[in-house]
Amino acid sequence: MEKEGRMKLSRRDFLRLAGVSAAGAATATVVRPTLAASKFHGGEFTDAAGRPNRPWWVRVVDEPTTEIDWDRMVRYDERNGTVRGPGITKYAGEEAVARMGELNKKNELERILANVDGYTLKDYALQSAHAGHARSYLGPQEAKTPEDRGVPKWSGSPEEAARIIRAAMRHFGAATVGFIELDERTRKLIYDVDPDGKKLIFTDEKEAYETEDARYIPNDCKYVIAYTVQMSQETMRRCPTVTGSQTTSLAYSRGEIIQASTQEFLRGLGYQCLGESSTNALGIAPAFGVMAGLGELSRLNRVITPEFGPMVRVFKLLTDLPVATDKPIDAGIMEFCKRCKKCAEACPSESLSFEDEPTWETRGGWNNPGHKAYFEDAVSCYTYWREQAGTNCGICFAVCTFSKKDKAWIHEWVKAGASTAPALDGFFRTMDDAFGYGTQATSESWWSLDLPEYGIDSCQPVEEA
């Protein structure tokens, strides 16, 4: 006799249960990474060096997805690279630069008076609010050193050092942090000459210093700290206007604060930290970002990260504190760029490459040869800034298929798909257009938005817990 109360499971019920379980499992598969990606860190680093626990579709690789010919590469004179600044004279000529300046001034006045969207007085007031902070090669040098405190300098394993630097820099405002050790090859990514004309010279001396003509880098300062600072996608989609450009300016300002704070933090531990003496000084930021695994080089000829797309600025520092280093990544970004071309199509000055494959051939002296990339025409880009936009542009960043916030699950799926199934890249690009992603918004509407701090999506960190 059957025991009373014992539940009998019919085949039908079993199948129902199996169906519900399958649905639950499928939902959990989707929900889990999405929830994990959107939660802010509540736990501890799972990796000893504090490396981010990235999604499964971000592969750590030995060589970057950008092909590099290290023999062909030489240390770069960054005076040639300031094409979107004083270096433009070298390429466009004094007459053209003067014309651009006059036109820019005239446009500014006319636009303010005509109340043109994105160029109103309040937009220019926002622009002039970025007073900037002092960057310096050696840092503020004000923090107490262990010597000042009468204690030995900090010591720990390279993993521990990487972890505490990551924790400190995240606290200062960095989005992601990566490390590499300079060797004979990657030393070529440090400029030969800084934008201000000072030579960067490696030396066997122990202390870094600076003279009127040069900055000396001790050979012991061979650890590069590369870090990103998030920009606001919502602000960037107002590009090219004065309003839209402010997220770039703000990211640079924040980068400066993070640099000075990190320099002082490492000084407090008893180590040296050498920074950018001016904007984009010291070394090739995208190259260090790529080598440290922060992202991949793209059709923009800038870094695109798996987490924030191109909505970041990349900075670098040098230290003599030994740290656990990182490797490049492959998240299918460079492969996707080969088929997408959305940024090139949107570029108003047609400065971005339409080629199917990256090339070794540079477009001008502002590019450093030795790597296979989509080189841009920086002169036409900057001319557009000065003669028409009246400010820096950024449309290529705004329209990029990887410029997404992280709330909708679909983005994670598309990024995973792009990384693992390149055959779908064309479809993803078409859908990106169809869904209206990357469309510009009016600057006037920006002033009504209730955005989080810095306009960034602060709930969009890399999962580390």
Add this chain to the structure above:
Amino acid sequence: MSDNYTVKLKRRPWYAWLLWAVWLFLLIFIAQNAITSGQELEGRAAMIFWISFAVLFIAGLVVAIVRRNE
């Protein structure tokens, strides 16, 4: 008149349940994207997702009603 009558019980095959599970999963997925696209200020994406949600929901409802009446 016969005293006997037949009751026909139609059992749904296993894959029917699986299809309903997929339908439910898609509804959840699309609804999530519709809600969060609005939060992301992506109006057109939100609209497309909401329309997709409505179409899928109604399609499921119609199939359920038709099959019940068969």
